[in-house]
Structure formats: structure tokens, C-alpha cells
Amino acid sequence: MIVFQKPKSLADVPLHYCPGCTHGIVHRLVAEVIDELGIEGRTIGIAPVGCSVMAYDYFNCDMIEAAHGRAPAVATGVKRADPEHHIVFTYQGDGDLASIGMAETVHAAARNENITVIFINNAIYGMTGGQMAPTSLPGQVTQTSPYGRDVKQCGYPVKVCEMLAELEGPEYLERVTVNSVKNVKNAKKAIKKAFQNQLDGKGFSLVEVLSSCPTNWGMTPQKALQWIDEKMIPYYPLGVYKDRSAGTEVSK
Amino acid sequence: MAKLTFRTDLCKGCGLCVDACPRQVLRLAADKINKKGHHPVEAADEAACIGCAFCATMCPDCIIQVER
DSSP: OEEEOOOTTBOSSOOOSOTTOTHHHHHHHHHHHHHHHTOGGGEEEEEOSSGGGGGGGTBSSEEEEOSTTOHHHHHHHHHHHSTTTOEEEEEEEHHIIIIITHHHHHHHHHTTOSOEEEEEEOSSBTTTTSBOOTTOOTTOOBTTBTTOOOHHHHOOOOOHHHHHHTSSSOSEEEEEEOSSHHHHHHHHHHHHHHHHHHHTTOOOEEEEEEOOOHHHHTSOHHHHHHHIIIIIHHHSOOEEEEEGGGTBSOOO | OOEEEEOGGGOOOOOHHHHHOTTOOEEEOTTOOOTTSSOOEEESOGGGOOOOOHHHHHOTTOOEEEEO
């Protein structure tokens, strides 16, 4: 009996990500959820700009490449074109969602647009070579903050889940990570719920996944997963930030 | 007994599966190089495998199939 195999919704091609990059794990989780919910034929994904720009090659559903940061706006259009049939998800990194696409993200959440957003937060701009991102931690060394992020000069990181939880609009906001087997399983539950919410017509669901970037953090893949535990989770606590149907407004 | 199948040429040798295995079944093959130029994962002791699929859960490139 096969207990684990590649999900059907994940294309049979090599992923271009660096060794140990957890983008691949999240891709697989999304594909598994699409398989399990049986929605492959009616799912449309919106790819971002960033490391995951070529996500459109990796999923077997229809995909659209959005302009940088505009994935929630494109998703809005696709969803509203046929709200009963289309299942729409966006897959965005932190440079895309939390920087240039901040306006689209916040307004899609405020409108409670019935879409699913998968947000990969790896605290750095990966594709362009490791510059400081809006989500880089205070003191984090990057290409453009070689002495560590100075919050007096560069300000503080954006905590997307906490920020959106203050809005009345969004249905479901959760932060998860994929740095251990247990956390991967929890991440899958969150992603599945985010898709199920859309099927149930509940509204805007965002899952923030704390992800690793071994190459630009300058670490081994193993050390990068530890770094998520040691540095990222204390600053970006995991948990459900909003689940309106369950009555959770903000859990801290 | 569990059976592991690897799509070896897609392996990037990151070693996350090796660390995830609770029975130390896996290792990176120091004497092999795959098409991508990495030392790919291999089963050093497949008889000890319990088929928990922790390795496959952590594999970013989805190269491991587990049968039990």
C-alpha cells in the first residue's frame, strides 16, 4: 500500500528552488489539499513575482501570473467572474504580499473577498539575492542591512496576520510553519481549512507560512529550520489570529 | 516491510529527510552524483524503515514514495 506519493495536482517537473528551500513543501501541501478536496478542474491559481514566480509551471491546475503584488486583485476578478464554480488561490511571498502588494492584500481582506491566500514569509527577498524585506527581523543581517536591520532607520517588520486581524473583513487568518514534521501537518490542516472556507463561501482566508531561505540566510538547510524556531517564531508567534465562524477574533 | 522509492535525479541533497528519519535509515550518497550534481539520498538500511513517511513529509522536492 502506498502511504506517500507525489500529489496529482503537483506537476512532474523539477522545482527550481534552492536545496532545502521549504517552498517545495508548501507547494506539495497546496497540491495535496486540491487533490483531497477534488477541486483540481475548477481551481485557478495566481502566481506572484519573487522566488515562486514560476509556480505556474508546478501546479496542474490553471494558473495566471499577476503583476508584482497584484495577485489578490487578479484573484478578485477571477473569483467574481464565476463565484460558484471557480476556486481561486494566490501563492505569494513576503516581498510580493507585504511590500508592493500591501494595498491589494489589505483591501481584498477588508472586502472579505472569497479567495484563499497562501503567504510565504521567509523574512528576506530571495529571488533578487537576499535584500532586506518588510518582514526581516530587527537586527537581521541581509545584503542591504550588513550590520543588521536597524529599526531606528528602517522601521519595524510588518506582522501581516496581526495587522489584518484588526479588520472586520477577513474570515480566517492563521500563521503556521513547515520546519518539522509536526508543523508541516499543522500547516496542511490550516491550508485545507482555508480552501474549505472558500468552498463554503465564508470569505477571505489567509495562511501565513514561516518559511526558510537557507541560501540567503547563509545557513545549511538544517540550521535554517532551527533558525525559524529560535528567531522567527518568537517574533511571529504561530496560531489562529482570526476565525470568525469559530468566534476567534484575535488570539494572542 | 516498508519500501522506499526515490526519484534520485530530482534530489538536491539538502538532507532534510535524513534528519527527519527517526530510524536513521537514510544518508546522502557520498560516492554518487546525480544529474543535478548533488549527492542524492539513498537508503542505507531499508530493513529498519517503518514506513512513517516523515522523510517524504519533509522533502521539498517530493522525490520519495513510501509503501508499507
